Amino acid sequence: MEPGEAASFILREYSKCMSCGFCEAACPTLPFGPHRGYGPRGRVRLASLAVENGSISAEGVAGIYTCLLCAACMLRCPAGVDIVGVVRLARELLARGAIRAPERIPLRLVG
Ligand code: SF4
Ligand code: SF4
Numbered sequence: 001m002e003p004g005e006a007a008s009f010i011l012r013e014y015s016k017c018m019s020c021g022f023c024e025a026a027c028p029t030l031p032f033g034p035h036r037g038y039g040p041r042g043r044v045r046l047a048s049l050a051v052e053n054g055s056i057s058a059e060g061v062a063g064i065y066t067c068l069l070c071a072a073c074m075l076r077c078p079a080g081v082d083i084v085g086v087v088r089l090a091r092e093l094l095a096r097g098a099i100r101a102p103e104r105i106p107l108r109l110v111g
Pocket of ligand 2: 016017018019020021022023024040041044076077078079080081083
């Protein structure tokens with residue numbers, strides 16, 4: 001997918017999100033992260049901000065790359081947000097340099 005299409009997809013999926021948080025209860029990584037960016041709602045928001053800004057923080061990258069792509073969150077989403085698709089495309093944009101990221105990424109897990 002071209003970067004422009006990927007960016008549009010991410011923004012479209014984010015626009016569906018109602019911030020209800022139902023997805024968060026299903027996410028296996030959220031309890032082990034230091035903030036909501038380690039969960040589905042936060043990841044969709046992080047990806048949309050990264051597209052809007054053309055860059056992402058180290059914490060944002062950590063959130064995007066700690067997703068297991070398990071899709072458990074999507075079973076709970078009443079709005080049908082393609083959370084896994086958003087995370088996959090955010091990674092693709094990062095890998096292609098379409099979203100700028102810091103060189104050093106801290107992965108902080110708590111529990
Ligand atoms: S796909 Fe990612 S965000 Fe969704 S439940 Fe699995 S780990 Fe959490
Ligand atoms: S369940 Fe769906 S609509 Fe609700 S916060 Fe999560 S992604 Fe957004």
